[in-house]
Amino acid sequence: MTEAGRAYSYFPGCTLATTAVDYDVSGRAVAAALGLELNEVPDWNCCGAAFPLSADNVMSFIAPARVLIAAERSGHDLATLCAVCFHVLKRSDAYLRTHSEAAERLNAFITEGDYTGRTRVRHLLGVVRDDVGWEAVKQRVAAPLTGLAAAPYYGCLLLRPQEEMEFDQAERPRVLQDLLRALGATPVEFPRQAECCGSTLVVSAPGANRRLSTAVVDSARLAGAAMIVTACPLCKYNLDQAQAGRPSPEQLPVAYFTQVMAAAFGLLEVAGPAFAVEAST
Amino acid sequence: MRVVLDPLALHGAFIREIEAISEQNLLACNQCGRCSAGCPLVEEMDLLPNQIIRPAQLGLDTVVDSTSPWLCAACLMCEARCPKGVDLPRIMDALRQIALRRGESRVVAGDVDPALLAGAPQMAIVGALRRGEK
Numbered sequence: 001m002t003e004a005g006r007a008y009s010y011f012p013g014c015t016l017a018t019t020a021v022d023y024d025v026s027g028r029a030v031a032a033a034l035g036l037e038l039n040e041v042p043d044w045n046c047c048g049a050a051f052p053l054s055a056d057n058v059m060s061f062i063a064p065a066r067v068l069i070a071a072e073r074s075g076h077d078l079a080t081l082c083a084v085c086f087h088v089l090k091r092s093d094a095y096l097r098t099h100s101e102a103a104e105r106l107n108a109f110i111t112e113g114d115y116t117g118r119t120r121v122r123h124l125l126g127v128v129r130d131d132v133g134w135e136a137v138k139q140r141v142a143a144p145l146t147g148l149a150a151a152p153y154y155g156c157l158l159l160r161p162q163e164e165m166e167f168d169q170a171e172r173p174r175v176l177q178d179l180l181r182a183l184g185a186t187p188v189e190f191p192r193q194a195e196c197c198g199s200t201l202v203v204s205a206p207g208a209n210r211r212l213s214t215a216v217v218d219s220a221r222l223a224g225a226a227m228i229v230t231a232c233p234l235c236k237y238n239l240d241q242a243q244a245g246r247p248s249p250e251q252l253p254v255a256y257f258t259q260v261m262a263a264a265f266g267l268l269e270v271a272g273p274a275f276a277v278e279a280s281t
Numbered sequence: 282m283r284v285v286l287d288p289l290a291l292h293g294a295f296i297r298e299i300e301a302i303s304e305q306n307l308l309a310c311n312q313c314g315r316c317s318a319g320c321p322l323v324e325e326m327d328l329l330p331n332q333i334i335r336p337a338q339l340g341l342d343t344v345v346d347s348t349s350p351w352l353c354a355a356c357l358m359c360e361a362r363c364p365k366g367v368d369l370p371r372i373m374d375a376l377r378q379i380a381l382r383r384g385e386s387r388v389v390a391g392d393v394d395p396a397l398l399a400g401a402p403q404m405a406i407v408g409a410l411r412r413g414e415k
Contacts, residue, residue: 053374196356203409
């Protein structure tokens with residue numbers, strides 16, 4: 001079905017190792033099902049969780065640079081699942097490639113190796129699209145998700161800035177729609193699919209955060225979605241919290257794209273609670 | 282009469298500080314307002330995103346006291362839509378950095394809601410602290 005021997009360095013990141021283990025587990029399972037070998041980066045550390053926007057403080061690039069250096073040694077592309085890790089690592093790599101003086105200063109501080117810019121940072125969703133292909137995904141589907149109206153929710157960090165992320169169109173993305181179609185589901189376009197969920201404002205400005213995440217959920221509901229599909233643990237958390245007080249018939253389940261893939265591949269043990277009904281019948 | 286706006290003559294040190302941190306050319310902005318039209322957080326901001334840039338262009342450092350940089354989630358919608366290639370979230374971050382270097386932390390680890398510490402994704406806590414702590 002799929003070519004053997006596709007190997008990647010894999011960076012789970014702090015969140016997938018703790019509060020979003022279900023994303024990690026489902027991601028590894030569907031990768032294996034598609035013949036993708038994920039080798040966890042040895043001795044990894046937090047990517048930093050916020051891309052350093054201040055150009056006058058090179059030290060904030062140490063955390064992502066260490067991860068990039070560790071991945072470089074493996075000789076494979078570096079794949080991530082967390083949208084925030086992908087954003088931070090991809091942009092840090094783009095920054096250090098174009099700022100050689102910053103890279104030299106970092107190399108002077110990091111003892112276990114030098115950043116040379118040889119690693120390509122990828123998101124697993126991009127790997128599935130570009131290296132596996134939708135035809136191969138379709139062939140792996142065991143239980144097509146026929147009739148499932150799923151809203152593809154991208155948020156911000158996967159997409160923007162478009163030239164640096166090299167992932168999809170900044171405001172009219174399509175990779176999740178293509179995936180959902182390959183799995184037999186019906187993608188439901190909705191106006192806020194590439195709008196912010198509130199991100200880290202959940203900590204620093206919770207009122208504003210709730211307004212944004214509620215608007216995203218309502219936008220998807222109004223468009224007729226029965227489920228929201230995401231690639232980001234923070235988006236999932238914010239969208240779940242926005243619905244926490246609602247009666248359950250009014251709640252839209254939020255699932256990782258890897259869980260939706262797992263459901264279609266028949267890997268129900270890792271497909272998560274959104275597919276629990278299908279699992280028990 | 283020809284009017285020339287010279288940033289060095291206006292308030293050079295402040296503009297140079299923002300440009301050094303953000304690597305953005307403040308004077309590239311021509312106030313078209315597309316950033317504010319697309320920003321999802323304008324309801325909570327005291328100055329709209331384009332209104333943040335204008336005083337900064339004129340070297341007025343009172344803009345550092347605005348609440349808007351603290352409400353910017355760096356979602357980059359403005360960056361995607363700016364016809365002049367200005368990366369406004371970098372300017373917002375420069376203003377946060379200048380405020381933090383002058384004053385107090387806006388997010389303090391010990392004050393984070395225990396419910397968040399227990400349930401929120403790690404990167405929400407770490408990201409918020411990296412943006413708002415000295």
